[in-house]
Amino acid sequence: MHAPIGDFDSATPAPDCLDELTAPVADAVRAWRGSVPAEQIVYVDTDPRWADTAVFVEHYGRELLERSANCVVVSGKRGGETTLAACVVLSTTRVDVNGAVRRQLGARKASFAPMDTATGESGMEYGGITPVGLPADWPVLVDPAVADLPYVLVGSG
Template sequence: MSPTTPDYLPLLPLVELADCSAQLPRPTMASIVSQEVRVFRVPDDASDTAECSARFGIPLEDGANTIVLRFKKESREQSAAIVALADRRIDVNGAVRRALGAQRVSFAPREWATEQCGMEYGGVTAFGLPRDWPILIDTRVMERTRIVMGAGVRSLKLLLRPSTLLTLPNASVHDLLKT
């Protein structure tokens, strides 16, 4: 890690990718295997963003959440994901709708989202999503040195540079905050 290594890094129970590959959803594993991504274990009582931040001393502004959306564009229902910092409120019906060029945007139902992603609720990550989904990344995510985000399962988290998100298919950066 570089001189900008987060202070909380020594507190994270890091694991080798090979040691957790059986736990990760296959598409997630395939998506991160060649990236500079660190994986760490999270106890069940610390898997939610706020609890994870408190347990490991991770500032909330380093926590990034992936949210699955459904949207209507050109009379077709489609899917997308947004990646935003945990301490921010996203403008879904304004900025996100405009970025997608959508007529209507809504949060995907929990069961549908987990089935389509092949990931656990509360652990959804941008890594391993269907390749045709747009992934909108809020500009504030890109301003962080490192981010912590879900790994597709609630028992693991990912630590990475935000620029790694730009390697994902259909990933783009937008100002998505509520003003």
């Protein structure tokens, strides 16, 4: 299979390569009930050496600059309660943690979650967190610019 975007050596429908995915992502793919068929979730193997956005698009295709997204974990706090959430934005966009995200979560304070919290609570690798397979009680805030794309590349967990 050829990836719908980017220049990758191989692309595989996620249900056909569950052993390549981290446990939470594989479990989510197995139980997938989304509006898009699970077979349209495509796994591409990337080299961590090229994870930086600028290097990534140089290596895998310039069109990915506008078609790749970051999934970042944020922490919202209010009245002693902490809410973890995921924000999915284009890789060219900054997450408005103290504005839009804080308001969306109804938090008094919001910040990027510490790396050990993000990886420990998600079960995914830092820099490879994806909204597919996150804990069910986490809000997932998706920028409309990401939702409007027919395909988007997001970390694989």
